[in-house]
Amino acid sequence: MHFPFLRAGVAAALLTLPVAASAQTHLERFEALSEQMTTLTYQGLASQYPVLQGILPSAEWGRPERRAGRCALRDYEDAVGEAGVDAMLTEFETAIAAARPADLLDGTFSAGVPEGLTAAQVQQINTECGLLELQMQRLAESGAMQALQSQ
Secondary structure: OOHHHHHHHHHHHHHOOOOOOOOOOHHHHHHHHHHHHHHHHHHHHHHHOHHHOOOOOOOOOOHHHHHHHHHHHHHHHHHHHHHHHHHHHHHHHHHHHOOOHHHHHHOOOOOOOOOOOOHHHHHHHHHHOOHHHHHHHHHHHHOHHHHHHOO
16 A cells, blocks of 8 residues: 555655745745645656556645645744745745656655754644645545555
């Protein structure tokens, strides 16, 4: 069963969310970053597991993801301040420009955790705010989770 691998890939993507330079607000930047990272993660998964081609869900955020994203950003800002969140988003802008799908799955993609937080704390924030659960739910609803489990 590949569920732990998939969960780790999704968690890694959430830990390393990239940013679109044209987005203005933290939430817009965070959303664009998440969508880019999710797309790269899905590309990597589909190349390793061809059964996933055509059944992976959309990477686009909707209202539930925006709500969870606002929660995560509030927690990040509470921990590291607005300047710390800006620095994190800027670092991701740079890192995503050179990222490849395989980098997200093999753990070689490296873009910061906000200074003052650990990777475990970021993962806890993302989990508590529901970002990971929403991604896992989308994977289950699309049939991708079941397809991986049947491998």
